[in-house]
Amino acid sequence: MAAIDTKSSGVEKVTNTPALDAEIGMSKVINGNGDKALDFLNTEEKPEPLSPEAQKALVRKIDWMLIPILGVIYMLNYLDKVLLNFSAVMNIRDDANITTEQFAQLALVFYVAFLFCEFPHGWLIQRLPTGKYLGGMVTLWGIAVTMTCTITNYPGLVATRVLLGMFESAMAPAMILITSMWYTRREQPFRSGLWYCGAGVGGMIGALTSYGFQHYHSKEFKSWQIMFLVVGVVTIACGILTFLILPDNPMASRLTKEEKYHAIERVRENQTGIESKVFKKYQCFEALKDPQNWIFALMFSAIQISAGAISSFQAIIISGFGWDSKTSALLQLPGAVLSILASLSGSWLAANYNQRCFSILTLLIPGFIGNCLMAFAPASQGGARLAGVYLANITGSSIPLVYSWIGSNVAGHSKKVTSNAMLLMAYSLGNILGPLSFRNGDAPDYLPAKLAMVVTSVFAMCMCLTLRGYYMWQNRRRDNAASQVETTDNFEFSDLTDRENMMFRYRL
Numbered sequence: 001m002a003a004i005d006t007k008s009s010g011v012e013k014v015t016n017t018p019a020l021d022a023e024i025g026m027s028k029v030i031n032g033n034g035d036k037a038l039d040f041l042n043t044e045e046k047p048e049p050l051s052p053e054a055q056k057a058l059v060r061k062i063d064w065m066l067i068p069i070l071g072v073i074y075m076l077n078y079l080d081k082v083l084l085n086f087s088a089v090m091n092i093r094d095d096a097n098i099t100t101e102q103f104a105q106l107a108l109v110f111y112v113a114f115l116f117c118e119f120p121h122g123w124l125i126q127r128l129p130t131g132k133y134l135g136g137m138v139t140l141w142g143i144a145v146t147m148t149c150t151i152t153n154y155p156g157l158v159a160t161r162v163l164l165g166m167f168e169s170a171m172a173p174a175m176i177l178i179t180s181m182w183y184t185r186r187e188q189p190f191r192s193g194l195w196y197c198g199a200g201v202g203g204m205i206g207a208l209t210s211y212g213f214q215h216y217h218s219k220e221f222k223s224w225q226i227m228f229l230v231v232g233v234v235t236i237a238c239g240i241l242t243f244l245i246l247p248d249n250p251m252a253s254r255l256t257k258e259e260k261y262h263a264i265e266r267v268r269e270n271q272t273g274i275e276s277k278v279f280k281k282y283q284c285f286e287a288l289k290d291p292q293n294w295i296f297a298l299m300f301s302a303i304q305i306s307a308g309a310i311s312s313f314q315a316i317i318i319s320g321f322g323w324d325s326k327t328s329a330l331l332q333l334p335g336a337v338l339s340i341l342a343s344l345s346g347s348w349l350a351a352n353y354n355q356r357c358f359s360i361l362t363l364l365i366p367g368f369i370g371n372c373l374m375a376f377a378p379a380s381q382g383g384a385r386l387a388g389v390y391l392a393n394i395t396g397s398s399i400p401l402v403y404s405w406i407g408s409n410v411a412g413h414s415k416k417v418t419s420n421a422m423l424l425m426a427y428s429l430g431n432i433l434g435p436l437s438f439r440n441g442d443a444p445d446y447l448p449a450k451l452a453m454v455v456t457s458v459f460a461m462c463m464c465l466t467l468r469g470y471y472m473w474q475n476r477r478r479d480n481a482a483s484q485v486e487t488t489d490n491f492e493f494s495d496l497t498d499r500e501n502m503m504f505r506y507r508l
Contacts, residue, residue: 035273035413037264038493040251047258058262062182065253067194069246070175073138075198076235077171079206080145080164081110082311083231086210086332087224089315089325095222098154100316100440106161107308107435113165115428121170122421125177126279126413129252134174135243141167142239146232149225172427173420176407180416181249181274184267185408185507186351189359189401193347196400200343203336203393210315210329249275268492271504276413276495283414283497290499292470292506293419296406297426299463303364304430305437306371306453306460307396310335310389313438313446317374317389320444321382331386335393342366342397347404356405357468357508360398361461367395368457375450395457408507409471412497430456471506478502 050058084092084106093103125133144163151157175195183191209231213223247253250263251274264274287293310317314335319328342363350359370391377384402423410419437449485502498504 035276035493035495036249036251037274038490040260041264041490041493044257044261047261050262055262055266058259058266059187061255061259062263063191065247066178066182067191069242070178070195071198071201072238073134073171073198073242074175074195075202075205076138076142076231076238077168077202078199078311079202079231080141080235081168082203082206083145083148083228084161085311085313085315086206086329087227089319089328090210090214090224090227091222092224095224096151096153096157098157100438100443102154104313104435104438106157108432109158110161110165111308111428111431113162114169115425115432117166117169118173118421118424118428119418122173122417123279125170125174126417127277129248130174130177130275131246131248132243134170134178135239135241135246137167137170137174137239138242139236139239142232142235142237144232145228145235149221149228149232169424169428172403172424173417176403176420177275177416178246179404180270180272180407182263182267185270185272186354188404188408189350189356190347192400192404192407193343193350196343196347196397196403197340199396199399200336200338200340203339204333207329207332207336211326214326214329251275264493270408270411271492271496271501272408272411272416272498273413273493273495278414278495280412280414280495283412284418286412286497286499287410287415287418287422290410290415290419292409292467293406293422295463295467295470296402296419296423299460299467300402300423300426301430301433302456302460302463303395303398303402304427305434305456306367306392307399307434308431309434309437309449309453310392311396313435313449314389314393316438317446318386320446321385335390338390339393339397342394343400346397346401350401350404355508356401356408357464360401360405360464363394363398363401364457364461364464366391367393367398368454368461370394371450371453371457375447375454379445392453405467405507410498411501411504413495415497468508471508475505475508478505 088103093099098106141164144160144167147163148157148160151160179188179192179195209227213227216223216226250260253260253263255263267274314332315328318331319325323331346359346363349362350356353359370388370393373384373388374392377388406419406423407416410416434449434453437452438446439448442448481502491501491503498506
């Protein structure tokens with residue numbers, strides 16, 4: 001018989017039958033503290049249960065406390081990252097005397113820095129106050145954006161892009177953790193979709209900002225320099241505000257004690273916990289050996305090869321259809337709007353039908369069609385190619401669903417931060433490979449790059465279905481062993497991993 005033995009301070013021991021040990025490898029003695037939420041629950045008197053109306057009011061209060069600031073952070077994250085894309089049609093390449101390959105390398109160095117900083121950020125996010133750490137990183141990347149306005153050569157642009165990648169890489173893992181702290185697994189897809197809409201809003205603001213600043217002419221400053229300066233200062237202000245108002249967790253929030261208690265209790269069903277400041281090496285190693293994380297990594301890399309290429313080269317692709325720089329900037333607006341609508345639609349489907357895999361596929365398929373239009377539509381069919389660019393933007397709208405999927409299916413705080421780091425490293429790899437496929441010799445059609453986007457879209461869909469099949473298999477095994485599982489009170493907040501907790505079921 002499998003048993004989960006817990007104490008009020010955490011997990012002491014997990015034991016299983018030899019058969020389960022051999023198949024799942026869950027027999028482990030665990031020393032250390034449990035979830036911080038458990039400490040809070042043990043020191044507070046249990047209040048009266050909330051009525052359904054009061055539950056809804058609490059969720060609305062949490063939404064207003066978190067979603068606006070997270071949405072603005074994601075908007076600035078996307079905007080600051082793609083300002084280089086918009087500056088491409090504002091003569092930054094001529095002013096800095098860089099080639100198309102060098103321009104692509106600027107995207108490369110950003111994501112190389114992003115990739116190498118993921119594990120350090122994961123460790124620091126667990127050890128330090130999450131909200132304050134995120135606010136500090138937003139402030140630092142705002143400084144890096146502001147510094148870009150002073151740079152007029154390739155080495156200087158490389159330096160600022162490396163700094164931007166280092167600091168921005170903290171955002172996504174922190175936001176995934178924050179969302180999983182506050183929301184039930186069923187609520188997470190839609191809330192992730194809401195704050196991810198900031199990416200579409202950032203694209204719209206970037207297009208309008210680029211168009212507006214292209215009408216600015218001065219001997220002292222270039223239009224793109226003013227654009228980087230203004231956006232950078234706004235980002236710094238947002239970072240300071242985030243540091244001051246974003247709660248680190250439900251226990252340290254502005255909620256009343258009673259509201260904190262209910263905010264914790266309502267996510268008990270997740271069985272993924274809220275927060276633990278003790279880094280557990282065995283959970284890190286478990287994450288590295290877990291097949292679901294590697295399937296996630298392959299799928300996310302494939303998604304980002306297409307999405308990253310669009311975010312970095314959309315302006316260049318559109319201008320290659322024959323439009324001038326100002327028109328090219330405005331023509332990016334529909335893609336941003338479509339990205340917002342797709343993100344909301346996909347997240348709504350996942351939340352209401354509880355199907356992550358199929359919701360992701362509903363976004364990857366239009367993106368695949370868009371990639372095919374860009375690659376195979378005749379040059380004379382400019383409208384079809386432009387429609388392809390817009391549809392290709394939908395691929396990136398699957399990102400919040402991937403975030404919420406891994407956030408729902410990985411338990412154990414140290415394992416979560418490690419899994420998030422692996423996912424974001426895969427994100428970086430895809431964004432490195434995508435822009436590298438754009439070469440000077442392939443201009444203006446860049447056919448090899450577009451073909452790569454088509455192939456990777458198909459691969460991403462295959463990995464998505466593979467992950468669903470893996471979860472179905474795991475859930476069946478756990479259902480068959482359910483009669484052998486014993487639990488004790490508060491095991492949901494004992495910082496067990498999803499592989500240790502045999503009561504855990506994966507969301508499909």
